[in-house]
Amino acid sequence: MDELAAAAGITVRTLRFYRERGLIPPPRREGRIAWYDEQHLARLRTIAALLERGHTLNGIADLTTAFESGRNVREVLALGAPSEEEPVRLTPEELADHFAGEVTPENLAAALDLGYLVTDGEEIIHISRRLLDVSAALVREGVPLAEVLKAGARVREHADALAELFTELLRTHAGEEDVQRLRPLAKSVVEAELSMALDRHLRGAPQGP
Numbered sequence: 468m469d470e471l472a473a474a475a476g477i478t479v480r481t482l483r484f485y486r487e488r489g490l491i492p493p494p495r496r497e498g499r500i501a502w503y504d505e506q507h508l509a510r511l512r513t514i515a516a517l518l519e520r521g522h523t524l525n526g527i528a529d530l531t532t533a534f535e536s537g538r539n540v541r542e543v544l545a546l547g548a549p550s551e552e553e554p555v556r557l558t559p560e561e562l563a564d565h566f567a568g569e570v571t572p573e574n575l576a577a578a579l580d581l582g583y584l585v586t587d588g589e590e591i592i593h594i595s596r597r598l599l600d601v602s603a604a605l606v607r608e609g610v611p612l613a614e615v616l617k618a619g620a621r622v623r624e625h626a627d628a629l630a631e632l633f634t635e636l637l638r639t640h641a642g643e644e645d646v647q648r649l650r651p652l653a654k655s656v657v658e659a660e661l662s663m664a665l666d667r668h669l670r671g672a673p674q675g676p
Contacts, residue, residue, distance in 0.1 A: 468494075471503040475511035482511075488528055490514055516560035521568075529572035530559070552595035562591055565603045569612035577616040581623065629657055 472482045485491050491510045494501035517527050562584075563570045578584045583599075585592050593599040598619075605615050633653035637646045 468501065468503070471507055471511070474508055475515070477511065477515075485511070485514065488524065490524070490528055490531060513559045516558075517563060520560065520563050522563070526572070530570070530575055532572070552597065555593045555596045555599055556587070557591045557593060559591060562593075565599065566606050566612050569606055571613075574612050574616060577613070577620075581616065581619055583616075583619070629653075 468479055468482060472479045475482070482491075486493070491507050491514075494503050494507070496502070514527055517530075518524075522530075557565070566574075575584070583594055583602075585594065602612070602615050602619075606612050630653075633656075634646060637649050637653070641649055
C-alpha cells in the first residue's frame with residue numbers, strides 16, 4: 468500500500484479512504500500480503516484526472532460502478548462487433564473531455580446499455596468513431612448528451628426495422644450468399660430517403676400519405 472500510494476502521489480490515508488469508498492478494486496492477497504498492480508495505479512491516476520476536471524468523489528464512485536457493471540469487450544466480440552465501424556479506445560478522462568460536464572452516471576449507463584461504450588480493463592472503447600464524433604459535435608452545439616442518447620435509442624429502433632426489411636428482401640429475392648454483396652444498395656436507399664425526409668421537414672412541407 469505504501470508503494471502504491473507513493474507511485475500515485477497520494478498519502479496512504481487517502482488510499483485507504485478510496486478503498487473504503489470502493490473507488491479502487493481490492494488487492495490480490497497472498498496470506499498477510501496485499502499485492503497492488505498497474506491496474507490499481509491506473510485507477511488512481513484516473514481518479515486524480517477526474518478530480519482535476521471538477522468531478523466529485525461521489526460522482527466518480529457512481530461512474531466507477533457504471534463502468535464495472537457495463538458490458539466488456541469479450542461480451543461485444545461474442546455478439547459480433549460492428550463490421551464497418553472503427554472502434555475508439557479512450558481513458559475515462561478522455562471521455563470526459565469529449566463531453567465536458569455531461570459524463571454523468573445516468574448518461575454513462577445509457578451509453579453502455581446502447582452498446583456505444585464497452586470496457587476493457589481501465590480503458591473504455593466507443594464502438595464507432597463516427598457516432599463518437601457526431602455525438603460530441605451535437606453536445607458542442609448545445610444539445611444535452613442525455614437527449615442525444617435518447618435520440619440514438621429511437622434511431623436504433625428504426626434502423627433495426629429497416630435492416631430487418633432489407634435483409635428479408637435480399638434473402639428472399641437475391642439469395643443468402645448475395646446479402647453482404649448487396650448491402651451497400653440497402654444503405655444507399657436509406658441515405659437517399661433520409662436526405663429527402665430532412666428536406667421535407669426542414670422546409671415544413673407535408674410528409675405525404
